[in-house]
Amino acid sequence: MIFVVVLLFGLIIGSFLNVCIARLPREQSIVSPPSQCPRCKTPIKWYDNVPLVSFFALRGKCRTCGLPISWRYPLVELLNGLLYLWACVAFGPSGEAGMVMVLCSALLVITFIDLDYQIIPDVITLPGMVIGLLAAPLFMSALEPPMAFGLGRLLPSVGSYLTGFVNSLVGLLLGAAPLFIIGWLWEKLRKVEAMGGGDVKYMGMVGSFLGWKGAFLTIMLGALTGSLAGVALIALKKHQADRVIPFGPYLAFGTLLTLFHGPDIIDWYFGFLRL
Ligand SMILES: [Zn+2]
Numbered sequence: 001m002i003f004v005v006v007l008l009f010g011l012i013i014g015s016f017l018n019v020c021i022a023r024l025p026r027e028q029s030i031v032s033p034p035s036q037c038p039r040c041k042t043p044i045k046w047y048d049n050v051p052l053v054s055f056f057a058l059r060g061k062c063r064t065c066g067l068p069i070s071w072r073y074p075l076v077e078l079l080n081g082l083l084y085l086w087a088c089v090a091f092g093p094s095g096e097a098g099m100v101m102v103l104c105s106a107l108l109v110i111t112f113i114d115l116d117y118q119i120i121p122d123v124i125t126l127p128g129m130v131i132g133l134l135a136a137p138l139f140m141s142a143l144e145p146p147m148a149f150g151l152g153r154l155l156p157s158v159g160s161y162l163t164g165f166v167n168s169l170v171g172l173l174l175g176a177a178p179l180f181i182i183g184w185l186w187e188k189l190r191k192v193e194a195m196g197g198g199d200v201k202y203m204g205m206v207g208s209f210l211g212w213k214g215a216f217l218t219i220m221l222g223a224l225t226g227s228l229a230g231v232a233l234i235a236l237k238k239h240q241a242d243r244v245i246p247f248g249p250y251l252a253f254g255t256l257l258t259l260f261h262g263p264d265i266i267d268w269y270f271g272f273l274r275l
Contacts, residue, residue, distance in 0.1 A: 002093055003085060010084030010101070011051035014077035017105055021076065021112045024121050040065035051077040072112065080108055083256075090260055095139035100259055102131060103209050107252035110202060114248030120198030125205045129172060132208025137164025142210045142262065143171070168208045175207020175215030176200045199247050206255050213266060214258050221265075222247065222254030 016030075022038070023030050035044045042064040048054045055074040062069060083104040091097035106128050110120050136143055143164045180200045186192070207215035226247060257265070 003088060006088045006093075007081045007085045010081035011077050013084070013101075013105060014080030014108075015049065015051040015073075017080055017109050018073050018076050020109045020124075021072075021116075024109070024123060025113050025117045025119065037062045037065060037067075037069075039067045051081075076108060076112065080105060083108070086260065095135075096141060099136060099139045099209065103128075103206075103255065103259065106205070107255050111249045111252045114198075114246040118246050120202050120248050122198075122201065125198070125201040128205035129201070129208050132205055133165065133168050133172065136168045136209050137161050140164075140168075140209060140211075142214050143167040167211050171207035171209075171211040171215055172204045173207070174212035175210075175218075176204035178216075178219055179203055199251065202248065202251060206251075206258075210255075210258060210262065214262050217262055217265060218251060218254040218258045220254070221257050222251040225253050226250035 019030050019035060035049055036042060037044060040062060048058060048063055052074050055069060060069050061067065084101050087097045087100040087104065091100060106124050110124060114120055183200065203215055203219065206218050
């Protein structure tokens with residue numbers, strides 16, 4: 001039962017994420033005006049705005065103008081629903097699952113905006129850092145020592161909260177540092193901007209949620225998948241080697257792997273090195 005509720009909740013939030021993806025890069029309000037068809041500007045009735053269902057009921061076409069609706073809308077809704085479900089299965093109905101959901105939604109929005117505009121908006125990463133710094137120490141087991149959330153344990157756990165907060169802050173700074181340094185060096189050597197500041201802030205946000213180990217793992221996994229995909233795209237001649245590939249989607253993929261399998265990968269890696 002709870003899984004059905006979580007899935008539906010994820011789909012509804014996914015529908016809102018579509019609004020964020022469409023409007024945040026244009027600096028439009030995400031609250032008003034209500035959703036409208038991007039082509040004919042007709043306001044969308046509530047029954048045509050039901051996540052997933054309406055897209056298929058309308059056979060992917062606007063009811064008024066009949067022009068196709070992007071498949072991306074149901075895709076974002078479905079992905080967000082499935083990620084929420086996954087979070088609930090992996091972490092149980094807990095504060096940690098809630099934090100994972102917040103991060104998953106943030107990285108979905110960031111992925112699609114970065115694909116379209118090659119930017120990672122501050123309006124997501126900066127509040128994300130604040131949420132990470134303040135809430136991650138309460139809920140995220142990656143920021144040891146974890147603190148079971150309960151009113152009874154809140155007061156005696158102030159020391160534990162502060163430790164978690166410091167871990168979160170260290171995660172933010174160390175998470176942002178590698179890309180910041182690479183970007184800075186690149187700029188000095190080549191006199192061009194290499195790494196957008198958005199990537200640096202994105203990694204700061206991830207570090208504030210997952211600590212420095214999680215942030216480093218995210219960068220390594222992101223760089224690995226990014227280079228594999230880059231080589232594949234160049235081999236398939238779909239991409240010129242000198243064109244900029246947005247790094248955000250790969251970092252987001254690395255974040256997902258780290259969120260759900262980070263401890264396993266870290267254990268495997270250090271076991272492999274016999275450390
Ligand atoms: Zn229309």
